[in-house]
Amino acid sequence: MKRLLILCGAPGSGKTRISNYLQQQYKFSRVITHTTRPARPAEVAGQDYYFESELSFKKHHYFERVVYDQYHYGSSRAGLEQAWNKSDNAVIVLDTKGALTYCQQLPEQTICCYITVSTPQILLQRVEHREVTGKKHLQSQEGQRDLQIPVELKDKCQVLINDEWQQTVKNLERVLKRNGLLSEV
Numbered sequence: 001m002k003r004l005l006i007l008c009g010a011p012g013s014g015k016t017r018i019s020n021y022l023q024q025q026y027k028f029s030r031v032i033t034h035t036t037r038p039a040r041p042a043e044v045a046g047q048d049y050y051f052e053s054e055l056s057f058k059k060h061h062y063f064e065r066v067v068y069d070q071y072h073y074g075s076s077r078a079g080l081e082q083a084w085n086k087s088d089n090a091v092i093v094l095d096t097k098g099a100l101t102y103c104q105q106l107p108e109q110t111i112c113c114y115i116t117v118s119t120p121q122i123l124l125q126r127v128e129h130r131e132v133t134g135k136k137h138l139q140s141q142e143g144q145r146d147l148q149i150p151v152e153l154k155d156k157c158q159v160l161i162n163d164e165w166q167q168t169v170k171n172l173e174r175v176l177k178r179n180g181l182l183s184e185v
């Protein structure tokens with residue numbers, strides 16, 4: 001059965017690191033989403049995101065789309081199908097608004113994880129040296145909203161605390177096992 005693991009949470013919570021780990025360790029395929037945010041130095045177009053202009057962003061068909069810190073982000077059914085063609089287990093990184101849309105629209109196929117840390121100070125330390133967006137994302141309305149799990153997601157998401165990496169991996173693997181997603185390679 002094709003499944004989609006959703007990772008949502010505040011900037012710096014560790015969504016991307018966890019997604020990379022799942023891709024490397026368990027051959028999850030990543031759903032690539034679209035954004036008008038400029039690429040960060042280490043990001044690769046078509047791998048981390050489809051980087052779009054304001055104009056090109058509008059040309060795609062989205063399953064859901066959001067504005068986050070003034071940039072546009074959107075994900076498509078085609079992107080999800082592409083990921084599922086590569087692997088039955090796909091992962092997508094979303095804000096909490098997008099996560100709720102997926103949980104509501106695809107309840108049978110989605111498993112949602114809200115990633116968080118013990119204190120907001122940790123998030124600040126993790127993002128303040130970022131060359132693109134830096135602290136700005138975190139301080140934006142959407143960043144502040146995503147500091148806590150929205151009420152509507154509480155009964156739909158498993159909460160994963162990402163303070164210490166090895167512990168995160170253990171807890172993540174527990175979540176994968178519980179949901180029948182673990183197939184070690």
Ligand SMILES: Nc1nc2c(ncn2[C@@H]2O[C@H](COP(=O)(O)OP(=O)(O)O)[C@@H](O)[C@H]2O)c(=O)[nH]1
Nearest residue numbers: 011012033066068073074075093094095098137
């Ligand atoms: N709803 C939705 N959120 C997205 C999509 N792509 C990325 N995001 C989210 O947009 C937010 C900003 O992403 P990004 O600029 O990469 O910043 P980061 O969270 O600081 O790494 C994060 O919460 C992402 O999970 C999308 O297609 N749809």
Ligand SMILES: Nc1ncnc2c1ncn2[C@@H]1O[C@H](COP(=O)(O)OP(=O)(O)O)[C@@H](O)[C@H]1O
Nearest residue numbers: 010011012013014015016017126162163164165
């Ligand atoms: N458990 C952790 N301990 C220390 N640093 C971490 C941990 N998890 C992630 N990081 C680092 O924090 C920064 C933000 O993580 P990232 O995965 O990019 O967050 P997000 O995608 O949620 O914005 C990155 O430099 C990442 O390597």
